Amino acid sequence: MGSPCIRFTSSAPKQVSKADAFEIMNLGPKEGTAVFAETRTGKGERTKLLSVATALELGQRHITSTEMALRRGVSIQLAYNDAVSAGVPLLSPAGFCRRAAEATFFTSNN
Numbered sequence: 001m002g003s004p005c006i007r008f009t010s011s012a013p014k015q016v017s018k019a020d021a022f023e024i025m026n027l028g029p030k031e032g033t034a035v036f037a038e039t040r041t042g043k044g045e046r047t048k049l050l051s052v053a054t055a056l057e058l059g060q061r062h063i064t065s066t067e068m069a070l071r072r073g074v075s076i077q078l079a080y081n082d083a084v085s086a087g088v089p090l091l092s093p094a095g096f097c098r099r100a101a102e103a104t105f106f107t108s109n110n
Contacts, residue, residue: 018048021055025094026064034093063102064095072105 016024022032035058036050069079084090086104089097 012052014052015049016052016055018050021050021058024055025059025062026066027094031064031093031095058094061098062091062094062096063098068096068101068105 065080069076088100
């Protein structure tokens, strides 16, 4: 996947709420909470905000079963099972390795 089509300007937000990051990555509350639970502030406290760069970077590395299902026109469960059967690495609760899933399911010769 190429670079995201987002142009940052001085007025663009530098942070995003965890809830918005869940949405960016197609994560449900359970998965999103697990992914971002250990994100801490400089003081060591849990934060409700993440840098936009962190959310986008995770989205570039991970693909959820939901996204694979929508792009393939299949159920979420079938997308998950197919990814596991095909050996696409499950990286975290945020999902599978995007690069491997793209190569397995979304290249022009598949």
